Amino acid sequence: RMPGIQEYLQQPLLSGLRDKASYVRRAAVLGCAKMLKLQGDSEVDGALVNELYSLLRDQDPIVVVNCLRALEEILKKEGGVVINKPIAHHLLNRMADLDQWGQSEVLTFLLRYRPRSEEELFDILNLLDGYLKSSSPSVVMAATKLFLVLAREYPHVQADVLVRVKGPLLSACTSESRELCFTALCHVRQILGSLPGHFSSHYKKFFCSYSEPHYIKCQKMEVLCELVNDENVQQVLEELKGYCTDVSVELAQGAIFAIGNIARTYTEQCVGILTELLGLQQEHITSAVVQAFRDLVWLCPQCTDAVCRALPSCEDAIQDSEGKRALIWLLGAHGEKVPNAPYVLEEFVENVKSEMFPAVKMELLTALVRLFLSRPAECQDMLGRLLYYCIEEEMDMAVRDRGLFYYRLLQSGVEEVKWVLCSPKSDPSLGLLEDQTERPVNTWASEFNTLAPVYGRERWALVTAHQPAEPSYACSSCTDSRNSDTESLISEGSKEVLKVHPNTGSLTLIPDVYLTAEQFEKTWLSLDMSCHLSLPWCGTVHPDTIQTALHVVHIQTIAMSKAGVQPWKAYLSAQDDAGCLFLTELLLEAADSEMQVSVKQSEAKPEALQTFISALRTVMGAVAGLGS
Structure with a gap:
């Protein structure tokens, strides 16, 4: 709104940096960052940067933290503020004077410093040990990340830190703040990837409350799946069973899928619960149970007979695409064990013209051809009708091509069809592949206390990769440090970082x-x-x-x-x-x-x-x- 105001700002700001009142210095420091932002691509004033570095020794702790944030903003294109040994030790000694926000900020900046010896490393860890017990979750998380990163070569230290941070994390998981609770749950899941049984004794902390939003309940159910063991499986399954009848369709289906995941280890108990849920004759419940059965028989073939006994009468209660596809796949793959399988598929064939989902039609084609191989007399007529419809009347080209493929395949002979379609109906080894092996802490330590656990690794990488995708890139510059007041805080090795190259254009x-x-x-x-x-x-x-x-x-x-x-x-x-x-x-x-x-x-x-x-x-x- 006032384009020419920048030229009048610098002198008052420099005077404010030297003011006796700490409140004025706090505002002046932040004003420096704002002023340089208004200047756009112009060169950064090296004298101003040096002045801010010297203020890291200010007696007021808020001024110190504001200086760090201002330098980070001003030197963003050069990698941010430099943290060398003198600065790091100075900040460590000032930690006790800072408020909780300042402590979490300083702990984050200290991640940039690498101790030069093992003795220095453990001196720093001992100095920061008390912050793992802070009443502020942000300080605890920042301190935990610093410990995990600095102790990358000491796995036993990392494990000990994660044991000590268990209490604060559990408290955050039961916090009234939904944002804090959700973030803590995401970090718990991250830790469980390296320490599977880390929270098993506290599984009840992850039971859902009635008033919690569904996204927190879904996260808690994911955690419960990873905490199940021989001692708590009965209690966890009973809790999840209660969620299966929740008024929220998404939550109810999530609970059913969770029971399906646990069924890979505790098959008999889980199949019994899932079969019992079919008796409720609720559309979304039946659909989710059948989908869970489909995945389960693929990974656990020993439960196939029990699943096949539960399938009759399911078809009337399923209306969604995923549920229909799961049921049709089960009838096609294991139809020889389901007495009424041809008649259920015949009902789908009779209604194929009104079927809205092409994926269901393609699944029906595959299932009926597979069932034809084991029960030809019962399937021949309906298979012919289905192929005729798909080839002559169907408007969707994917369905039509699938019908033509099977028609020509059948013309080549039954043995050829068996060779193509009679693949294994289960593969227990996939269960071992899906169960993630324990990941070393170092693989995610740098992501701790960031949004990466919330977004997921790949999505977060795409989000952060989008940040530099601006139409122009520019670098700014400043001169060498010549202020003698900052010599005690800035070593020779860091001065070159303060040199910013001239504008390189766009x-x-x-x-x-x-x-x-x-x-x-x-x-x-x-x-x-x-x-x-x-x-x-x-x-x-x-x-x-x-x-x-x-x-x-x-x-x-x-x-x-x-x-x-x-x-x-x-x-x-x-x-x-x-x-x-x-x-x-x-x-x-x-x-x-x-x-x-x-x-x-x-x-x-x-x-x-x-x-x-x-x-x-x-x-x-x-x-x-x-x-x-």
């Missing part, structure tokens, strides 16, 4: 510009190397996630190796609005190494190249954690 990448593999190869061979760098990488590669994240910032994938291939390679292309091409090769020789990045440019534009590399580095950094 870069706009054009979406939907594709090169063929031949065009890429021809252009690549004709160009000289513009830049080569190494990016830190840990663990395996997730090609789909990388490709999606790159696409968000308009970097196209020409070719990419599959996951697990060594060496792993990827070839990328991008084009800016001036027509300059950026061709990139990614090379990862082996897991847990550095990724080599080679970039070639069709035109010599150093500024644009630097900005492109910055964007690429940001995207790859966002998805690198998925491999750990």
